[in-house]
Amino acid sequence: MLEQPQDYAKESPDHPPDTPVWVVSEGTETLGFTSHFRSWLPSKKAGTSAPVALPVDEVLQRYTTETYTLEQLLQDTLPPGVNPTRLETYLSDAEFEQVFKMTRKEFMKIPLWKAEQLKAEARLF
Numbered sequence: 001m002l003e004q005p006q007d008y009a010k011e012s013p014d015h016p017p018d019t020p021v022w023v024v025s026e027g028t029e030t031l032g033f034t035s036h037f038r039s040w041l042p043s044k045k046a047g048t049s050a051p052v053a054l055p056v057d058e059v060l061q062r063y064t065t066e067t068y069t070l071e072q073l074l075q076d077t078l079p080p081g082v083n084p085t086r087l088e089t090y091l092s093d094a095e096f097e098q099v100f101k102m103t104r105k106e107f108m109k110i111p112l113w114k115a116e117q118l119k120a121e122a123r124l125f
Helices: 005-011 056-063 093-100 104-109 112-121
Strands: 020-023 052-055
Touching (some): 020 056, 093 104
Antiparallel strands (some): 020 052
16 A cells, blocks of 8 residues: 555656656746636735746655744745644644643643634744
């Protein structure tokens, strides 16, 4: 069983690791890209980089990092693939406990309003 996207890319006869993947940033979408989405709404954000073709294994590595430091998550520009509404999930267990003064398991048991308050205090919102 394939567990990671990289495994699929390595073993797929149709998509070998050197298959180019077009990485498109918000605000730089081409008509060829947006035409695949019926209800596409153009971004109000101006793009800063043109679409670029990269090897699939490089793109997958970029988007499958599981942990980041608090410092990385507090940057104006988040790492690729990071969900900005769930920043706390990308912290290592040790850093999570340092920031929230409790384990992840304990954090999951507190009321949502309290969790959101703690995230705001840590600037992870």
